[in-house]
Structures are given as structure tokens and as C-alpha cells.
Amino acid sequence: MDIPPIETVKIQAQVLVPLVKALRAELGEERADGLIRKALGDMYRKLGDRWWRSKSGNDLGANIAGLFEWTSADDALEYQVLTKAPDAFEADVTHCRYAQFFKQIGAPELGFLLVCSADFPITEGFGNGVQLTRTQTLMQGASHCDFRYTVDKEAKPQPE
Numbered sequence: 001m002d003i004p005p006i007e008t009v010k011i012q013a014q015v016l017v018p019l020v021k022a023l024r025a026e027l028g029e030e031r032a033d034g035l036i037r038k039a040l041g042d043m044y045r046k047l048g049d050r051w052w053r054s055k056s057g058n059d060l061g062a063n064i065a066g067l068f069e070w071t072s073a074d075d076a077l078e079y080q081v082l083t084k085a086p087d088a089f090e091a092d093v094t095h096c097r098y099a100q101f102f103k104q105i106g107a108p109e110l111g112f113l114l115v116c117s118a119d120f121p122i123t124e125g126f127g128n129g130v131q132l133t134r135t136q137t138l139m140q141g142a143s144h145c146d147f148r149y150t151v152d153k154e155a156k157p158q159p160e
Contacts, residue, residue, distance in 0.1 A: 006076035006097050009115060016114055017107055033113055040114070041121040048125020058128055064089035064149050087153075093145035099138040112139045119147075129153065 003011075023032035055063045061084035068091060071077060078095035102111025116139050123132040129152035136142035 004073035005071050006074050009098055010101060017110055020110055036113060037117055040118065044118045044121035045125040048122035052126040059086045060130060060149060060151055061085045061089045087151045089149040091147045093138060096138045102139065108139055112137060
């Protein structure tokens with residue numbers, strides 16, 4: 001039985017939040033956060049690559065819709081799909097249990113660092129010219145997260 005992503009994040013936070021706080025105290029926030037983004041970014045790019053390769057085809061809308069369904073397990077996210085097409089996917093997340101959890105433990109800025117910051121390297125791992133634009137997040141206090149995925153038609157396809 002797979003553990004829903006929201007529960008995985010809660011388990012990981014028990015170790016990562018104290019670790020990040022200690023690193024920030026020792027190295028300073030900017031240096032510690034940069035180190036964490038680099039270490040986790042490499043892992044998330046590989047995860048994005050593996051996830052994209054597990055999909056049948058390069059239909060961006062269908063593939064990203066599947067990703068949203070997976071990350072929404074256990075009612076972790078409420079979102080509205082604005083566009084779902086072979087070369088685009090747009091959604092606004094209006095409720096986020098990930099953000100609620102990090103707010104409850106008094107660490108919303110760490111939630112952004114550990115959860116929201118993963119979205120961009122995961123997208124880089126997709127390859128195939130997939131790009132993400134997101135200008136705001138619930139984790140940072142906005143009214144919604146605005147996910148906009150597109151395909152750069154000039155990018156070279158990822159090998160199968």
C-alpha cells in the first residue's frame with residue numbers, strides 16, 4: 001500500500017524541519033537554504049524524470065493532471081483545472097493541507113522550501129520542453145497557487 005504524499009511529507013518533516021533549523025542557525029538562512037535546494041533539487045529532477053518516463057506518451061495535460069491527482073490523495077489539495085490540453089495544463093490550487101500542516105507546526109517558510117520548491121526541479125526532470133510558471137503559493141500566504149505548465153515547442157524531445 002502506497003503512503004499518500006501528504007503523509008510522506010509529514011513523516012519527512014519530523015526529521016527535516018529540525019535539520020533545516022540547525023543548518024540555518026549554523027550557516028545562515030541563505031546559505032543553508034541554497035544547500036538544501038541543491039541537494040533536494042537533484043533528487044527531485046531524477047524523480048521528475050522517472051515519473052515522466054512512466055507515463056505513456058507526451059500529453060502534457062493528461063500527465064500533469066495525473067500528477068495533481070496523486071499529490072491530492074487524502075484530500076491534500078483542492079484545485080480547479082483551467083486548461084488541460086496536449087501542450088498545456090493550468091490549475092489554481094485553492095486549498096492545501098501541506099500549507100496547513102506547516103502552518104500548524106509553525107514553519108510555513110520551511111514548507112515552501114521543502115514542498116513548494118520541489119515543483120520546479122520536478123518539472124525540469126520531465127524534459128520534453130515542459131516549463132512551469134508559478135507566481136504565488138498558499139504556503140506563502142496567497143489566496144491560491146497558480147500552476148501554469150506549457151511546452152516549449154523548440155525544445156528537443158527527451159529520449160524514450
